[in-house]
Amino acid sequence: MDKRKQAKLKKKGWKVGTVADFLDLSTEESAYIEMKLALSEKLKARRIRQKLTQKQLAKAIESSQSRVAKMEAGDPTVSIDLLVKGLLALGVSKKELGRTIS
Amino acid sequence: MDKRKQAKLKKKGWKVGTVADFLDLSTEESAYIEMKLALSEKLKARRIRQKLTQKQLAKAIESSQSRVAKMEAGDPTVSIDLLVKGLLALGVSKKELGRTIS
DNA sequence: TCAGTATATGTCAGAATTGACATACTGTGA
DNA sequence: TCACAGTATGTCAATTCTGACATATACTGA
Numbered sequence A, B: 001m002d003k004r005k006q007a008k009l010k011k012k013g014w015k016v017g018t019v020a021d022f023l024d025l026s027t028e029e030s031a032y033i034e035m036k037l038a039l040s041e042k043l044k045a046r047r048i049r050q051k052l053t054q055k056q057l058a059k060a061i062e063s064s065q066s067r068v069a070k071m072e073a074g075d076p077t078v079s080i081d082l083l084v085k086g087l088l089a090l091g092v093s094k095k096e097l098g099r100t101i102s
Numbered sequence C: 001t002c003a004g005t006a007t008a009t010g011t012c013a014g015a016a017t018t019g020a021c022a023t024a025c026t027g028t029g030a
Numbered sequence D: 001t002c003a004c005a006g007t008a009t010g011t012c013a014a015t016t017c018t019g020a021c022a023t024a025t026a027c028t029g030a
Helices: A003-011 A019-023 A027-049 A054-060 A065-073 A080-089 A094-101 B003-011 B019-023 B027-049 B054-060 B065-073 B080-089 B094-101
Strands: none
Touching (some): A027 B080, A027 B094, A054 A080, A080 A094, A080 B027, A080 B080, A094 B027, B027 B065, B027 B080, B054 B065, B054 B080
16 A cells, blocks of 8 residues: 555544554554555446435435435445445446455 | 245344234344344354364453353344355454355 | 536434354264 | 263343434436
8 A cells, every 4th residue: 555545544444543553453453455446436426326425325224414414425434235235226236346355 | 035034033033023014024124134134144154163162262352151142042133244254263254254245 | 518317425313234142053082 | 971072042231223304415307
């Protein structure tokens, strides 16, 4: 990961800490965050492709507009579980999910 | 999904309810559960392949033996997040994770 | 400019998940 | 049989995640 990515993550609210801490991000931690971001982006792309508003998607998954916004923003309080549920609700297949996180 | 699967899920503690309820399991709900079970099985297979006890794996992911047991059992109180973290800790790549859930 | 719609951000009480513990079960070598 | 290692199951307080709400910001058309 490069500095650009670090800045991106910091901006999104992830606790990155010092540069030293950042460099200590283990492979697993990086992979985990990358997976979440990939799911976030996929969710947003899918929603837009299907011409739905955040509000409409929220209703479909029994959540709220604000939480959908956080899901798409890669907010650290959003779980992979929720992202997966959202994507499945948008009709994304397991196969496509698998491709997304890879 | 067939009756065999229903029984399997019930046995594992998922609230399946009546047969009618069961039949109402939406495509998304089924996919979600199937993904979790696939991750569970992968975790167990990986741990055993690497000749680790549940206790050892627990220490590696800063959890407990009992929770690892629940992870492998497909317990409904276990999140996808935790399963993913466990698999990443075992050295599974994003690519392999993707293949697992597909 | 301004109203209307969509999205973003901050907060919080309630719900779900967590690690830890106790304890039960299972297999296995002596 | 028995002790022991590994795993399973039940419980619970603490932590984390959640939907909901208020409010801010961004964009668009009139």
